[in-house]
Amino acid sequence: MTHTFLDQFYTIDPNTGEYIIEISLKDYDDVFNTWDSSVYNIRDLDSSLKSFLKECSYDIGSKKAIKLRFNMKNQKKDERMEALIAEGIRNYFQYALYVTKKRFSEKRKRSLLYVILSLFFTILSYFFQTTNASQLMGEIISLSLTVGGWVFLWETFSLLFIHSSDLWKKRGQYKRISQAPIIFRYMD
Numbered sequence: 074m075t076h077t078f079l080d081q082f083y084t085i086d087p088n089t090g091e092y093i094i095e096i097s098l099k100d101y102d103d104v105f106n107t108w109d110s111s112v113y114n115i116r117d118l119d120s121s122l123k124s125f126l127k128e129c130s131y132d133i134g135s136k137k138a139i140k141l142r143f144n145m146k147n148q149k150k151d152e153r154m155e156a157l158i159a160e161g162i163r164n165y166f167q168y169a170l171y172v173t174k175k176r177f178s179e180k181r182k183r184s185l186l187y188v189i190l191s192l193f194f195t196i197l198s199y200f201f202q203t204t205n206a207s208q209l210m211g212e213i214i215s216l217s218l219t220v221g222g223w224v225f226l227w228e229t230f231s232l233l234f235i236h237s238s239d240l241w242k243k244r245g246q247y248k249r250i251s252q253a254p255i256i257f258r259y260m261d
Contacts, residue, residue, distance in 0.1 A: 079133065083095075084142075089140070090138065091137075091139055091140040091254070092133045094129045094133075094142065094253075095142055095144060096125070096142065096143050096144065097143075098143055101145075101148065101158060103119065104119060104162070105161065106119055117165070118162065118165045126250055130249060130250055135245045138249075139250070140253055140255075140256065141162070141250075141253050141254070141255045141256070142255075142256050143256070144260055145257055145258065145259045146260050149259075155255075163251050166247045166250045167247075167251045169247045170248055173244045177244070180236065180237055183232060184229045187226070187229040187232070188229050190221075191222045191225035191226040193222075194221040194222035195222040198215050198218035198219040201215040202215045
């Protein structure tokens with residue numbers, strides 16, 4: 074196997090080939106936002122942990138599998154807490170995935186509206202080109218409607234292909250993190 078620059082920063086599981094994202098914790102509660110006092114499985118994650126996981130997932134690239142390994146220092150194994158942490162991480166990233174999908178759906182709906190408006194403006198433009206009432210005024214209105222039609226068509230293209238690319242990337246990251254195996258390792 075050839076070594077890449079990425080191999081210097083991440084451990085690779087020799088059995089599965091997954092890139093292991095190492096997270097060191099002193100206490101189980103370090104995973105969650107200290108300001109959130111709700112039950113564990115629906116608590117918000119610590120903001121630095123969220124950022125770290127997103128950055129690592131982005132660094133590693135979407136084609137490679139990942140695994141999350143929590144290195145617990147001076148902590149006794151608590152399977153209940155391990156399950157709650159895994160559930161909390163999955164819940165957070167599944168919710169982020171849901172929100173991202175919803176935003177993408179809203180962009181598609183807006184794009185459909187823009188296509189309809191573009192067609193409407195183009196048809197009106199054609200109508201004003203065929204009528205010969207006040208030649209100059211008809212030309213001005215026709216050209217304005219043509220430009221409006223093209224602007225709405227460009228906005229559709231922009232929404233679907235330019236602005237949505239970030240949402241596609243986030244969607245893939247969130248899905249991969251929410252499905253990543255989560256393991257715990259205890260260190261003295």
